Amino acid sequence: MITENKRRIHFTLNGEPASALIGTHQNVVELLNIFDLCGARESCGQGLCGCCTVMVDGQAVSGCLKLAAMVDGKDVRTIEGLDQDGQLDPVQEAFIETGAFQCGFCTPGMILMVGHLLDRHPQPDDNQIRGFLSGNLCRCATYPEIIQAVHLAAEKRNPRKSTTKTTTSF
C-alpha cells in the first residue's frame, strides 16, 4: 500500500520562499506541478532524457528521480525562473535565434543544462558541449542547432571574448 505519510517542506522556489505538503513518495516534478510549474516534464521516468531537469542548490538534477522531500531547505530553480523580470535569459534568446528546438518538450531541460554548462565553461568547444549535454535527449534531433545556440549564448553572455572556433560545421 502507498504510504500516506505526508510531510511539509520549506524551500526556495525561483528565489521566493515556498512551502508544500507532499507525499513522501512524490518526486520534484510532482512538487512543481503543485505550483503550476510545468516546464520540468517527466518523459522517460528514469533520469535518462533530461526533460525534467531542475537546478537544486546550483546542481542540475533529474526531477523525476529526486524525491520532493529531499529538496526541503534547498534552493530550487526552474525554467520559469529565468525570465522573471520579463526579459529572456541570453540562453533562451540564443535558442530562439538559432531555431534550436522543434516540439519544445525537451527545451526547458536543455536550456537549464546549457546555462549550467556556461557557468562552468564560459567558452566551451564542441566536444565540451556534446559531453556536457549528452544526458539531454531531443527526439526531434535539433542537436546541431543547439550546439550553435550554445556558442551564440556564450557570446551573448560575454561579448568581448571571441568564441572558441567551432570544429563542426552545420
Add this chain to the structure above:
Amino acid sequence: MKIKDANISHIDEVGRSLPRLEARAKVTGRAEYTHHVKLPGMLYGKIFRSTVAHGRILSIDTGAASAYPGVHAVITGQDVLKVIPEPYFGPAFHDQPILALDKVRYVGEAVAVVLAEDPHVAEMAAQLIEADYEELPAVYDEIEAMTSNVVVHDMLKPAGTFPDLKHLAGKRDTNIALDFHLKRGDAEAGFAKADHVLEHTFRTQQVMHTPLEPMVSLADARHDRITIYTASQSPSFVRLEIARLLGWSENQVRVKVPYLGGGFGAKLYIKLEALVTALSMLAKRPVKVSLTMEEQFYTISKHPTTFKIKSGVTKDGKIIARRCDVWWNGGAYADIGPRVTQKSGYTAAGPYDIENVDIESFALYTNRPPSGALRGFGIPQLVWAYESHIDLIARELKIDPLEIRRRNILREGRPHATGTIMRGAEIEAVLERLAQRMDWEKPFDQGSSTSDTSSTIRRGRGIAIGFKAVVAPTTSTALVTIAADGSVILSMSTVDMGQGSDTAMAQCVAQVLGIETEKVRVMNPDTDVTPYDMATLGSRSTFHMGNAVSMAARDAKNKLMALAREAGLPEDYDGPWRGIFEKRYGMQAGTIVGFGSYIPAYIPPDKSTGQSENVTAFWMIGATGVELAVDTETGHVSIERMISVVDCGTPLNPKIVETQLSGAAIMQLGFTLTEKMELDAGQVTNASFSDYKIPGFHDIPIVMENHMVDSVQPGAPFGAKGVGESSTFGVSPAIANAIHDAIGVRLTELPMRPETVLRALRAQQNNPLED
C-alpha cells in the same frame, strides 16, 4: 480596389526564416501540452496489460485491485460494452478492441484499467490484477504469417473510412490484411532478356517513435457531449471515430489539441482516445491516461519488413526488369498498415525508369505490438532495400554507383511504374547536387593509403536516393477571420508537433493578406472551431493545408474588399482595415470569415495492376551521401559527413525546413545504427531509454549538410511541398553502401550495430566471433 495594411511596407512573408511563432512559449517552459491538462474531479487511469502474446482470456480477477484504498473503479472490456456495444476501432479495419475482449493478441495489450484520483494508487492497484489465459500459439515473423496456421484475427472488418482504402475486403482465416499488386510490362520476359539477373533480400527491424511527450489523452464525458484533450496528430479523425463508436453526431464530440511534444506518426488516427472516452462515460468523471515511455513501446511501432528484390540488367547497366516482394509486419492490429503497404508498395521499384515491373506487397498480422506510420510511411524500409540492391548491381557490373543511378534515373515526363507521368519531381537534380556536394568524381581517401599501416580505421562513402508519393486523396479546410481592428486569426486543425506548421501556414496567410506573419494568431486545433483536416501526417500539410489557408486568406481579402465597397469607401482606399469596419458598422464591430477547402485530384490504382494516371498530388525526393570510418577492431562506425539533398519545392521558411532535414536524418540514423525493439516470446525486453538507444549529442555526424534543390512545385502554395520525411529516405542504404566501400562487407539487416559489423567482418575473414 487595393486592400493593404497601411502600417507596413510590403514584405515577402513566404521565404522568410522567421522564428516559430510559439518560440517564446517554448523556451520559457510555458507552451501548453496535453501532458499538463488537469480538470476538476479528474481520475487517472493506469492500464493492466497482457503478459501473453496470444491467448484466450479465461478470467480477470480485479478483486484485490478494487479493494485497494483510493481506487475508484477497475474497468475491463466487459464494462466497456455497457457504454460502447461495438468497441472496435481503427483507421483501416475495425479490429482493435478498446480493452481486450475474449482474446489478447500481443504482450502489452490493454486488458483492464484502474481508476483513482491519485495516479500512484492506480499504478499500485493495477499490479494487483490477475488474469488467466489459455495460451495459443503465436506468430511473430512476417514471412511465417503468410502461411501460418496461427490466425491472429478470426474475421476482418474493413473500416471503409478513407477513400484510398475502400477496397479492403473482409476475409476469414488469413493474416493478410491487404495485398497490393502492381504489374507493368512483363518482368519475366525482361529477366529472360537481361545479361545479369540479381536477387537480394533485405530486412528491417521493429522500432518505436518515442516522442518525448509520451502519448496522453483525457476525456470529459457528459450525458450528450464529450470533450477530449489529446496529444493527437489527427483531431478531425478522432472526432469522427469517437462519434461513430458512440453513435453520436460529430457536433457532440469536441477534440482539443495543444502543442505536441513530438509525434512522428505515433499519435495518429486513434490511440488512447477511445479508451478515455469509455472510461469517462463509465466513471462519469474526467479521466486521463498518460503512458509511460515503456508503455509507448506496447502501443505503436514501425513495421519490420522483409523485401526480396530482383533485377534484370543489361551489360551496360540498364535495369530492364524488376520484381519486388515486400512483406510488412503489421503486428496485432492493422492501424494504418494497409495504407503503408499500398501507398509505399507502389514505389517499391525505386526512382528508376524500368520498363517491366512486378510488385507484390503484403500487410500481415502477427502477435507483435501494432505497427503504423513512422516518419516516411514505409518508404525508408523500401529505400533501404532498393538502394542497397542497386549498389550491389553496380559492384557486380563494375560500374560506378553514381553512374548506374544516372543511367536508370526516372526523368521528368517519363512514366512511373504506376503509369503516372512524372511531373514536378526533381529526382535528377537531387542526385546531381548530391554528387557535386560529395565531390564524387574526385578520388576518396579510404585510409589504407596512410603511412600508419597498423591503423584499424577504414573509410568509405556511399549514396542513396529515394522518393515518396503523398497520401491521396485527402482534404484540408481552414478559416481566416479578420476582427474589427484588422487583426487576423488562422483556424485550422493541422497540429504543430514541432515541424513548424503554425508558422509556415501563418506565412502563407500573411503573404496573401500583405501583413506581417507575426501578426497572425494561429488557433490550436479544437474541432468545435477549427474545421476539418484529414490529419497531420505524411508531409501533406504544407501542400494541402497550405492551399486551404491561402484560399481562406484570399476569400477573407475578397470579403474585406466587398465590405469596403458596402461602406462606400473610395476605390483607392488604402487606410487601415479597422477603418473599413468602423465605416460600415459605425464602431469597432463585425467579423470577416474567409474559408478555404482543398482536395487534389487522384485516380486510385487499379486493383490488379496498380496502374493509375494520377497516383499522387506531388512527389517528395530525398538523397543522402555519407562518408564514414569503420574501426575494424571494434566494428564501430563513425559518420564523418552526412549530406541530405531534397526536392521540397520552394521552402516557405528555409530555416525551419533545414531543421526538419537534419532532424529527420538524425532520427533515421538511430533507426540505422542502434535502435531495435528486442522481443522475447513477444515481450519487448528493452522498452526503456536505458536499453533502447536513440541518438544523443555524441551520435550526430561530425559534419552535416542540408540542401534543397531549386524547384517550384506546380499546384502548390507558393511552390512549396512537404519535407518532414524526405531526408530519412536515403540514410540507411547510404551507410550500408559506405560500410561496404570501407570494409568490403555487405549488411542486409538493420540496425548495423558495431557487433553486427564486426561479426560480418570476421565471418568474411573466416574468423567468426563466437556467439
